[in-house]
Amino acid sequence: MTLVGPGTAPEVAATTLETEPAAAASGFVVELDAFTGPLDLLLHLLREEQIDIADIPIARIADQFLKAIHVLGLNQAADYLDMASRLVRLKAQMLLPRGAVGDDWEDPRAELVRRLLEYQQIKEIALWMADSAERRAVKFPRGYLPPPPEQPPPPLTLDLLDLLAAVERVIAGILHPVLHRVVARPLNVEGATLRIQALLTDRAEISWAEAIGPTPTIVDVLSTLLAILELARRGGAYVFQQGAFGPVVISREPPRSAD
């Protein structure tokens, strides 16, 4: 698991994050496969530097991390960039003055430390599993399997309770997303516009109640509101109130000044 290719590495300008095809060409992408993710790379860096996870010198490690992902090539490494930005943010937080009293200061590294410890444990289990699988792999099960007997098909077990439990799972699993309830546009803004224009041809001004009609549905209300706003925007109508909380008046002409 060497991080760094022959010759090049540590001097590469580390703070820029552009993807360098040059890195890919020199075979570092293959090296990226040596790590299963940004946490893995981070753990590797800490191990190399013999750093205690509980007390990470964030500034130094952040720089090294950036350097490493730059050298390794970032073509398919969105996850690494995500971690890099977290580290940079942490680095900035660590630079902030802690204030005089250190008591209620919460170490910004705590979350990262927790994740690293947790991940380290997963890696330990994974190693144990690899060992177990290896020990198991050298015990062959029977290679030759006699052809299954011709007729009696296996007795299936199926009972109603199992089926009903499955029904419940299916129902529970059916997505009732808000998405599906957003329906095709039922508003009739054009119709409302025509209606208001017709009313305004007959009369100089109408009230809001007249505009929405005698038994409006919520859709009528919304359609009319949108129609009025649109008319007002185009200068086809004027909307005003005589006073605060007064009735809204929709008018053909601009309101005369309130003299």
Add this chain to the structure above:
Amino acid sequence: MNPLVQLIEAALFAAPRPVTVEELQMLDPDVSLAEVRQALDQLREHYDFDGHGVEVTEMAGGFQIVSRPAFAAAIERAQLNTKPARLSAAMLETLATIAYRQPVGRAEIEEIRGVSAAGVLRTLQERGLIEVVGRSEALGRPLLYGTTPLFLELLGLPDLTNLPRAEELSIALQPVKAQDDRDADSAAAYVEAES
């Protein structure tokens, strides 16, 4: 058993096909064909003498260890060499969907369950629990599935009307359709989606 006999036993056991004496010889470069034959005889005698449930037989030009025929009937009865007969959760859920929605096409099943159903449908068909009952009029005329008499038989039901009716089941299993929208909820959803 001496080491060569053990090795040959392990190899015959692990090999997926009858193994020839020549192949067995490749297990150990220091061993002659005659020694392999001798070891095979010893293994065979050991099985016979100790009264094992298995024996060495010669078949298709090679050797194999097989269960003794005397036990075949019991093993078949216990169905040990067939797949486990319990339905998986995925199979049960697909079966439930078909039972309550039949005749129903694969696309609809997948929409309801949110996962691909091709493999599960094939397995359920092989197990004889569902069958193709027709074709939809929809584009591509997809196959429609329904449950079989075996399905009812396994549940011990005389016919499909005996499936528990629970109204909410049939409602919940309706495909989500555009609802009539003369209510505040939907209008609110509309405004939210627009913004």
Add this chain to the structure above:
Amino acid sequence: MNPLVQLIEAALFAAPRPVTVEELQMLDPDVSLAEVRQALDQLREHYDFDGHGVEVTEMAGGFQIVSRPAFAAAIERAQLNTKPARLSAAMLETLATIAYRQPVGRAEIEEIRGVSAAGVLRTLQERGLIEVVGRSEALGRPLLYGTTPLFLELLGLPDLTNLPRAEELSIALQPVKAQDDRDADSAAAYVEAES
């Protein structure tokens, strides 16, 4: 070997997978579970005492006869069988996460490993090592994964309790408090979106 031991040996030889004690009991209606277990012990002792090339091992909830590890290299050399391909580090880490957190959703797996998991999950599912075991209540109702019996078989474990316990690991298991809170938040968001 007595007739029951012979029968069980024959049955284990004929089965393509680990066989449970209950399944073995079905071989003979007159036999108790205790007698089956006793016969299994006798068979195991017999193989050990006589120095056979195979052994009885307990895994994935059942019993299976397997060849002894010492002979694996020779069997591979003679091309009579091959070891299964090793799992990649990414697959092992994902399996480890699922084994300990199951049922667990993709988001949590990705949070713990710090990388996207879609591809690995699909591969593990295709290899039959994990399966969908349900859906979370959280926003979007994501699928939840769990390990399969084949996973235990791959590791040669009798059951999930044979995985190392937290205390046995050099790093103690951290409770994931933050995660629970986040789930609660998502659930609240979901309810809100519904109303």
